[in-house]
Amino acid sequence: xxxxxxxxxxxxxxxxxxLRGFAIFGILMVNMPAFFKPGVELIMLPSFGESTMDLLxxxxxxxxxxxxxxxxxxxxxxFGFYIFLHKDGEVSKQNISLFRKRLxxxxxxxxAHIALLWEGDILFxxxxxxxxxxxxxxxxxxKIIIWMLVFLLIPIxxxxxxxxxxxxLASNPEALQAMEKGSMEQLAATQDLVQRAYQVYNSGSxxxxxxxxxxxxxxxxxxxxxxxxxxxxxFLMGLLIGRSGFFTRTKEYEQQLKKxxxxxxxxxVFLNLGLxxxxxxxxxxxxxxxxxxxxxxxxxxxxxxMITYVSGFILLYNRGMFAGxxxxxxxxxxxxxxxxxxxxxxxxxxxxLGLFDLFGEIEVWQGILLSLAIFSFQISISKFWLNKYRxxxxxxxxxxxxxxxxxxxxx
Numbered sequence: 579x580x581x582x583x584x585x586x587x588x589x590x591x592x593x594x595x596x597l598r599g600f601a602i603f604g605i606l607m608v609n610m611p612a613f614f615k616p617g618v619e620l621i622m623l624p625s626f627g628e629s630t631m632d633l634l635x636x637x638x639x640x641x642x643x644x645x646x647x648x649x650x651x652x653x654x655x656x657f658g659f660y661i662f663l664h665k666d667g668e669v670s671k672q673n674i675s676l677f678r679k680r681l682x683x684x685x686x687x688x689x690a691h692i693a694l695l696w697e698g699d700i701l702f703x704x705x706x707x708x709x710x711x712x713x714x715x716x717x718x719x720x721k722i723i724i725w726m727l728v729f730l731l732i733p734i735x736x737x738x739x740x741x742x743x744x745x746x747l748a749s750n751p752e753a754l755q756a757m758e759k760g761s762m763e764q765l766a767a768t769q770d771l772v773q774r775a776y777q778v779y780n781s782g783s784x785x786x787x788x789x790x791x792x793x794x795x796x797x798x799x800x801x802x803x804x805x806x807x808x809x810x811x812x813f814l815m816g817l818l819i820g821r822s823g824f825f826t827r828t829k830e831y832e833q834q835l836k837k838x839x840x841x842x843x844x845x846x847v848f849l850n851l852g853l854x855x856x857x858x859x860x861x862x863x864x865x866x867x868x869x870x871x872x873x874x875x876x877x878x879x880x881x882x883x884m885i886t887y888v889s890g891f892i893l894l895y896n897r898g899m900f901a902g903x904x905x906x907x908x909x910x911x912x913x914x915x916x917x918x919x920x921x922x923x924x925x926x927x928x929x930x931l932g933l934f935d936l937f938g939e940i941e942v943w944q945g946i947l948l949s950l951a952i953f954s955f956q957i958s959i960s961k962f963w964l965n966k967y968r969x970x971x972x973x974x975x976x977x978x979x980x981x982x983x984x985x986x987x988x989x
Contacts, residue, residue: 587801595907595908599914602953607643621801636676640853652813655813685705704876729811736803771797839889850887916972
């Protein structure tokens with residue numbers, strides 16, 4: 579039986595680490611408003627704000643960041659799945675069993691993250707969908723593409739059907755009235771939860787903060803069918819990219835990458851303008867046709883613009899441009915789990931324990947500047963750390979739990 583061990587540094591792909599760090603940066607920009615406001619408010623009661631600065635700041639986040647970076651992170655998770663299973667040259671039962679253990683411990687880390695730090699965690703769904711991803715390890719490319727389309731359509735069709743319910747129920751006034759009543763009750767419950775969240779995060783004890791984190795997460799879990807099938811789409815895309823060997827020979831595709839960049843850019847712009855328009859007209863009390871347009875343009879625009887970003891990123895990376903920035907992204911990417919969860923830890927200290935009375939008081943533009951400052955700090959600390967240690971602290975813990983023995987830590 580082979581002795582299983584984490585992937586050695588010599589076998590890591592620096593471009594992939596850089597892209598992972600880039601994804602962490604974008605995720606921070608998107609998550610920041612949900613750190614200093616209740617996550618339920620941001621998702622269930624979206625608003626561009628009233629001042630010009632709020633409109634510009636929120637528009638900037640939605641247009642350039644929302645829906646673009648978690649799909650990139652998800653794609654890299656799927657790619658990592660392929661690399662993990664094939665790191666010994668073949669897919670063995672040992673590696674599959676080990677990957678299941680890896681997902682189990684990721685699930686435990688995610689639950690702790692939700693309860694102790696922040697309700698907006700995505701790792702919980704990565705772990706759950708990761709178990710589903712294992713079923714596709716031997717699937718043909720054709721089968722995977724078909725399932726990608728299925729998962730892509732699930733949230734779009736679901737929201738589309740919900741948005742059409744008023745028309746379907748037009749001939750049944752009692753049913754229509756019941757549906758509208760249910761929507762108003764849901765809105766009232768959302769507003770009540772938001773109000774209580776402001777009270778807890780501004781003046782509650784830490785135990786109350788934990789309870790509120792869990793309550794918000796449970797309130798939002800029904801959105802799994804609307805938001806998270808897209809993760810599975812990207813997992814499968816990452817699996818296909820792993821099979822193709824694309825990330826190890828991107829220089830061979832320079833001309834194709836240029837074409838992809840210029841082809842996807844206008845479509846990405848168009849779709850994300852549609853997203854902004856839908857958000858400006860959305861009715862928080864119901865999933866109407868604007869919700870359908872928003873979900874459709876949000877999903878498609880996020881994926882298309884992500885492809886634009888990645889193709890441009892790879893072209894610049896291969897030309898050696900902005901080498902210092904890319905090395906910073908790479909360091910953050912090698913410590914992705916630590917850096918992702920540290921965002922929530924920093925936010926807990928700054929906003930959610932009432933230490934500085936900042937919860938709900940920060941403007942979005944200030945959050946953007948804070949994100950830049952935090953990420954700059956993470957680049958510096960990640961480079962410093964990796965000069966002394968093999969892994970980030972949470973990466974080391976995750977590997978130790980997965981392999982069932984203490985991993986070498988210092989270089």
